[in-house]
Amino acid sequence: MFHTPLRLPLPALLLPLLLIHPLGCSAGPDSAALYSTDTDTGDALLPLEECGYTPATDLDPAAGIVEVNLAAAAFEWDPGTGVALTEGVAYDDSVPGPLIEANAGDTVVVHFTNNLNEPTTVHWHGIRLESAMDGGMQMMDPILPGETFDYTFTVPDAGFYWYHPHLEGAKLIERGLYGRMIVHAPDEIAADCDLPIALDDILLDEGSWQVAPVDTDMMKLMGRLGNMLLANGKAGRRVALTAGETVLLRLVNPSNARYWDVYVEGQQLQVVATDGGWLPEPYATDSLVIAPGERYTVAFTATGDPESEVRLMNKRFQLHEQDGDMIEVDPLGDGDNPVLTFVLGEGTVVGTPWTQPAVDPMPYTGPTETFGHHWILAEDMMGGTVTIDGAAWPDVPLVTVEANLETTFDVENTSEMHHPFHIHGNNFQIVQINGVAPTTPQGWKDTWDVPPRSTVTVVSDLWNAGDWMYHCHILEHAEGGMMGELVVGASTHSM
DSSP states (O other): OOOOOOOOOOOOGGGTTTSSSSSSOOSSSSGGGGGGGOOOGOOOOOEEESSSSOOOHHHHSSTEEEEEEEEEEEEOOOOSSSBEEEEEBEEETTTSSEEEEEEEEEEEEEEEEOOSSSSSOOOEETTOOGGSSSGGGGSOOBBOOOEEEEEEEEEEOOOEEEEEESSSSHHHHHHHHEEEEEEEEEOOOOEEEEEEEEEEEOBOOOOTOOOOOOOHHHHHHHHOOOOOEETTTTEEEEEEEEEEOOOEEEEEESSSOOOOEETTTTEEEEEEEEEEEEEEEEEEESSSOOOOTOEEEEEEOOOTTTTTTEEEOOOOOOOOTTTTTTTOTTTTOOEEEEEEEEEOOOOOOOOOOOOOOOOOOOOOSSOSSSEEEEEEEEEEEEEEEEEOOOOOOOOSSSSOOOOSEEEEEEEOOHHHSEEEEEEEOBBBEEEETTBBOOOOOOBSSSSSETTTTEEEEEEEOOSSSSEEEEEESSSHHTTTOOEEEEESSSOOOOO
């Protein structure tokens, strides 16, 4: 929901040290009515939705093949203010875009058309496909306006994924250009309520209720924090549940820079999957931090009286060190904010109880064979730059490693800000944070948080050879130069 951001006069000399974000953008509409449960107020509520999803139409009836059409174009859409965004964009006139559903091992064929007025690519975030189809290195030869391209790839791993542009992502993802993808495991049993949710925020300008202009100097360092929270492209959604149902929330964070810290009121969450699929065993948590680009799947059993409501909430997350040089203000304030509301109804839960699928591949358990690289992430607050290994893209040194070799990597963050680190093409597992093993069960990851002044150690078997992008997934940081290229095995690309 909306809150008016703090607005203070900032002497120019203080700007590198004092970050008030955003500047000059107040809340626009008061959307408290979107979350109101008081029928006496007369406030209009959004229609009550059934829990579930509708996948994109599969054009090929053959087993083992999923074939879909997909187009990117300008699209005016309403995030929940009652006013359409005149500069909105979307895949297939939907925010998020069509949900593509497949089974592990399927071949996916996407007939993509670029109806934007600028070049683009589609990056299939987290999927271990061949690099020519990844949409990352395709930045060098993008799909031009009016052109088409067939993305054809196999999906080897069950999991929850998403797709988005890899050119002008900070602008286009903010305006609605992203979609979701579910890849099912062979032994997967349907839950009573399976709800894939894109947790996004959007920054709207005062008065016009349109996407706010980009403050390039500030956002290059900070990233873009929104003043409205969206679940699948809209604020104020309401979803019907029945007490006793097993609810499976597949959560992805396509936000430009916001870290989400989510919980469901009165419900105990079980984390059952991460980026690369199902965990070897679930673990309980009261709330869960999700960095930009990350995915988690959580399960809970809906409890409560009929006609009662429980809300999916988001807590304030501090991107910078509390006592660092940067003072950070979130336009949503410092409290907890509702994202969507679950409405419990009467009924009887029937069907097979949900159980967690088996893990394939199994988590890493032994020492690696070699050391791959030690990345260093840094920021120059006075100069307004972000770097990897002392340089900005395209000058970041090329990293080359062998394929099919268990390999260790370090990602060191020397700055006072969190950075979500994403590597295309292969799965990784976190084995240490500042030399200490994680306390929760670890699954396979392609995106992970690197806290301020810390080093995260990961391992991979580097099964998937190719030329792969890696970058900070704060979108303004990636486009500001916090991006590089990792070659696994023989290179197929010349810079």
